Amino acid sequence: QKEVEQNSGPLSVPEGAIASLNCTYSDRGSQSFFWYRQYSGKSPELIMFIYSNGDKEDGRFTAQLNKASQYVSLLIRDSQPSDSATYLCAVNLVGAAGNKLTFGGGTRVLVKP
Amino acid sequence: GAGVSQTPSNKVTEKGKYVELRCDPISGHTALYWYRQSLGQGPEFLIYFQGTGAADDSGLPNDRFFAVRPEGSVSTLKIQRTERGDSAVYLCASRRLLAGFYNEQFFGPGTRLTVL
Numbered sequence: 001q002k003e004v005e006q007n008s009g010p011l012s013v014p015e016g017a018i019a020s021l022n023c024t025y026s027d028r029g030s031q032s033f034f035w036y037r038q039y040s041g042k043s044p045e046l047i048m049f050i051y052s053n054g055d056k057e058d059g060r061f062t063a064q065l066n067k068a069s070q071y072v073s074l075l076i077r078d079s080q081p082s083d084s085a086t087y088l089c090a091v092n093l094v095g096a097a098g099n100k101l102t103f104g105g106g107t108r109v110l111v112k113p
Numbered sequence: 114g115a116g117v118s119q120t121p122s123n124k125v126t127e128k129g130k131y132v133e134l135r136c137d138p139i140s141g142h143t144a145l146y147w148y149r150q151s152l153g154q155g156p157e158f159l160i161y162f163q164g165t166g167a168a169d170d171s172g173l174p175n176d177r178f179f180a181v182r183p184e185g186s187v188s189t190l191k192i193q194r195t196e197r198g199d200s201a202v203y204l205c206a207s208r209r210l211l212a213g214f215y216n217e218q219f220f221g222p223g224t225r226l227t228v229l
Contacts, residue, residue, distance in 0.1 A: 004155075006155075008153075031215065032215040032216075034217060036220075042222070043204060043220040043221060043222050043223050044156065044204075044220050045220070046217045046218075046219070049216075049217055088155050088156070090155075092215040099144075099161045099163075099168055099169050100146060100158045100161050100169065100172075101146075101156075101158070101218060102158065103148075103155030103156050103157070104155050105153070105154055105155045106153075106154075106155050
């Protein structure tokens with residue numbers, strides 16, 4: 001089992017709709033969770049981070065964390081063609097591995113006009 | 114302010130050659146990371162520096178890979194006897210260490226390494 005898992009997609013979403021991305025992680029003690037967006041040929045850029053259970057909203061983006069179920073999700077409201085990218089979930093594990101981020105494989109999102 | 118910079122942006126080399134990849138982190142960021150990203154995959158951790166020392170090098174795939182950060186700022190990733198399987202984008206990230214929680218890393222543009 002991978003430490004951080006994401007559906008690779010592509011997730012095809014009509015323009016204006018909500019894109020819902022999910023990420024599960026195996027280390028129950030994980031504390032910090034990040035969503036990065038990566039355009040093709042570019043480096044990852046941070047969209048959201050979340051530390052506490054519940055929802056966190058920032059503009060059109062909402063991150064949701066459920067530590068009991070070990071998943072974190074990202075909602076993109078009013079999806080735009082410019083949101084077409086790969087979305088990477090990253091987790092800060094605890095213990096000896098706690099100095100780095102562990103990434104999922106990413107979910108490719110395609111927003112169609 | 115300036116972000117993380119990496120040079121070169123692209124490097125093409127022949128199998129068996131030696132390469133050096135450079136990373137210049139954001140000023141004041143004590144923590145520096147190297148990741149490797151293959152096509153269609155998420156970044157894979159290689160090594161973490163806190164200051165000048167490698168605090169965690171558990172991700173280096175073998176002893177052909179080595180990294181230094183002699184003055185606690187710029188870092189160089191060195192790959193000896195390159196193999197075709199080393200072809201990937203090498204990403205550098207930096208982070209300002211904060212007490213109490215793990216804050217975000219900022220990524221550089223990456224170096225695309227191609228081993229022929």
